[in-house]
Amino acid sequence: MRIRISAGHTAGHAEYVITGGGQRLIAFGDALHSPVQVDHPELSAAVDHDPARAAAHRARLVAELSEPDTIGFGIHFADVVFGRVRRDGGAPAWQPLSPTGDH
Template sequence: MTEPEWARRDLLKAHGMAKEVDALAPRVRTVTDGQEIFPGVRVRITAGHTPGHAEYVITSGGRRLIAFGDALHSPIQVDHPEWSAAVDHDPVRSADHRRRLVAELEETDTIGFGVHFADVVFGQVRREGTGPAWRPLDARPSEGER
C-alpha cells in the first residue's frame, strides 16, 4: 500500500472499515512513489482519487503497460477527463491527472489496463474524430492505423 494511503487509513475507518484496517495493520508494507516493487514494475502515486492512489507501470521489451486503477472508471473519461467519479476526493486534481494519463496512453508501445472497463480492460488511446478514444487491444485498427 502506498505510504500516503496508509497514512490516511483514518478515512477507511470513518467509512466503517476499522476492523479490516486493524486486521491488516501488522501485515501492511508501504511503498513510495517511483519504487520498483518487482523487476520492471514501478509504483506511481497519482493525485485526486484518494490521498495515495497508485498506478503501476510495467515495462518489458520496449513496451509498457500502465495499470491505472481508479484513475479512470469508464472509457468515456478518456474523451472527457474532466468528468470525475463521485468518489474522487479531489475532482480538480483527478481530472488533471486523467489528462496526463490519456496523453501517456496515446504513446506508441503503451498499453493501458483499466480494471473498471468491463470487458475491454486492455487497450490503447487513439485519436478518433475530434478527440481521444479507448481502443480495445483486440479491436480492428481504425482507418488511420491500417
C-alpha cells in the same frame, strides 16, 4: 516496474507502470472508471476527493496512454480492460485490444 501516486483520487491510490520488450503497460486502477473519461477526463467519479486534481491527472494519463507502444489496463472497463488510446484525427478514444492480441 514503477509505482506512482494518482493525484486527486482516494488517498494512497497508485498506478503501476510495467516496461519490457519495448512496450509498457500502465495499470491505472481507479484513475479512469469508464472509457468515456478517456475522451472527457474532466468527468469525475464520486470517490475523487479532489476532482480538479483528479481531472488534471486523468488528462496527463490519457496523453501518456496515447504514446506509442503503450497499453492501458483499466480494471473498471468491464470486458475491454486492455486497450490503447488513439487520437485518429480527433479527440482521444479507448481502443480495446482484440482477444487475439491484434492491435
